[in-house]
Amino acid sequence: MNVLSALRLSRAPIAAFMAVGFTWGCIAAMAPVLKARIGVDDATFGLLLLGTSIGLSTTLYVAPRWDRRMGRWALPVGTVMLAGAAMLPTVGYTVPLLFVILMILGGLSGLTDVVMNARVSEVEAREARSLMNVNHAMFSVAYAIAALLTGAMREAGWGPAMIFPAMALLILATAPFQVMSVSPTADQDGPAPRLPFGLIALGGLIVLIGFMAEATVESWSALHIERTLGGGAAEGAFGPAMLGLTMAVGRFSGQAVAARLSEVGVIRIATGCAIVGVLIAAAAPTPFVAYVGFGLLGLGISVIGPMGLALTGRLAPPALRTAAIARVAVIGFLGFFIAPALMGLGAQAFGLRWAFACVALLLAVIWPLTRFAERSPTHR
Incomplete structure (x- = not known):
């Protein structure tokens, strides 16, 4: 009952955790296809994956500003953009293009990731309950579901042009469930607080x-x-x-x-x-x-x-x-x-x-x- 209650209390960020899980479960299962299509060796493909971390590094500066500006819409709008980016690997036919695509995916995934963790933390503070584990568990569940679905689609003869849009629709379907009220932050007198x-x-x-x-x-x-x-x-x-x-x-x-x-x-x-x-x-x-x-x-x-x-x-x-x-x-x-x-x-x-x-x-x-x-x- 504790897990069910935790799922109910944090249903909005859980939907975002599942969106991110769907994204990377599909990418992981499609990695052999993406690698074979651009014709690179293991070392080069490993270096290409660094594009994800480069995109992710932008999260450090963008996510807090995005959260303040968008408020309750930060998660669903971020997920809509992530769903759009999830279709981009369809056209990743060259090494430079796939690198840029992975940078975009890393940036948008990181943006959603930071905000959804902040939302969980906010609900934890409001409800005086620990909720982080169940949210991350749902990421693992969504990751596995996406990997299995992607594998099934590949076995059925589907190519990237069909698999990535199908997964993007699944990611997009989570967005309406991510809208949640955000506690306003009171302005403080004096100098702005410094990061701890x-x-x-x-x-x-x-x-x-x-x-x-x-x-x-x-x-x-x-x-x-x-x-x-x-x-x-x-x-x-x-x-x-x-x-x-x-x-x-x-x-x-x-x-x-x-x-x-x-x-x-x-x-x-x-x-x-x-x-x-x-x-x-x-x-x-x-x-x-x-x-x-x-x-x-x-x-x-x-x-x-x-x-x-x-x-x-x-x-x-x-x-x-x-x-x-x-x-x-x-x-x-x-x-x-x-x-x-x-x-x-x-x-x-x-x-x-x-x-x-x-x-x-x-x-x-x-x-x-x-x-x-x-x-x-x-x-x-």
């Missing part, structure tokens, strides 16, 4: 580490199972699948746990679970044991990012909530782009087992970070 950079650094590091751990397993778990443990292609593919499944379960379960514990308490427990999981995966003698490790890791890291964003939103002044979340989100999203490369360097130098063990050391950094959050005067 200490809080941004704290939240950003927590979210960054959580997202880095997620990205490394997404990119390298299949290779670890196949190369290190001698598994077949199907066994290797089940590694990231196990991560995705347990992350969805973890976020829905985290919703119930967060109702009883503070964000700091949830982050600490989740970090411990993730560390145990990644160490099991690193030392696994068989693929089955590795699945157990990746499953525990997925349960743990699933809530670290959402709880880091929730912590930032709760501790930031209301007038600066969107700006603070924008900066924390951008810092966190960097993890998805730098972690796979760092993991590759570690694997090349020390082997995959030791590279995964280094992920455990990285996760352990979160524990001392949470000590600083406890010292906040608004910590509950």
